[in-house]
Amino acid sequence: IYRANAANHVHENEQFIEVCNLLKKKYGGKEEFCLYIPNFSLYTKDFDGLIIIANAIIILELKNYSHGKVEARENGSWIFTNKKSGIPIDIKGGAANKTVLNQAKNNFDVAFGHFSNKYFSGKLDKKSLFSLVCFSHDIEIENQLQKTTKWIKICCLDNFVEVLDT
Numbered sequence: 001i002y003r004a005n006a007a008n009h010v011h012e013n014e015q016f017i018e019v020c021n022l023l024k025k026k027y028g029g030k031e032e033f034c035l036y037i038p039n040f041s042l043y044t045k046d047f048d049g050l051i052i053i054a055n056a057i058i059i060l061e062l063k064n065y066s067h068g069k070v071e072a073r074e075n076g077s078w079i080f081t082n083k084k085s086g087i088p089i090d091i092k093g094g095a096a097n098k099t100v101l102n103q104a105k106n107n108f109d110v111a112f113g114h115f116s117n118k119y120f121s122g123k124l125d126k127k128s129l130f131s132l133v134c135f136s137h138d139i140e141i142e143n144q145l146q147k148t149t150k151w152i153k154i155c156c157l158d159n160f161v162e163v164l165d166t
Contacts, residue, residue: 011064012039012048015136018157019049019060026161027053045110046094051132053164059111059131061104063091066136072143072154074101083138101145104131104152126151134160 016038027034038049038060049060070091071079077090078100093103108131116124131152135141139156155163 009064011136012062015062015064015134015157016049019062019134019160022157022160023051026164042110042114045107047107047111050111051164055128056164057111057115057129058164059104059107059129061100061107061131061133063100063133063135065091065139066156067138069140069142070135070154072100072133072141072145074145074149100133101152104133107131108151132163 035052048062051058093100135156
């Protein structure tokens, strides 16, 4: 784990601790490689985290939503509906008010270009890099993304480790 700076938001620091604990539980004391770099910038893009494991580079996007349902849409906003209130709200994709999918795609493209050109002589396989949008706890995910959108995965902290293995 390499942490240069704490996040500006309390929930991101709390999620950082949870991700660290999950990664330590999975990789601690084992010979498998895992590097977690939270809260950093690459060119002009801010990233919640980057996880490098033996077979993948994972762009981590943390979302502070729990106890509800997320509708992940190909077009338009992603919607979170709280279990108690039943009120749907739009999930924003960063400070620029993009959709979550736009934010993830922009970050994926920047990271792919950087890693491919700087470390892989332009030959990084796109299957080795993916975006992981991770919500807090107790989330039902209705994934409406097309099957061809293989560069993004969606989870919550409850099934985070299992998603890393897929």
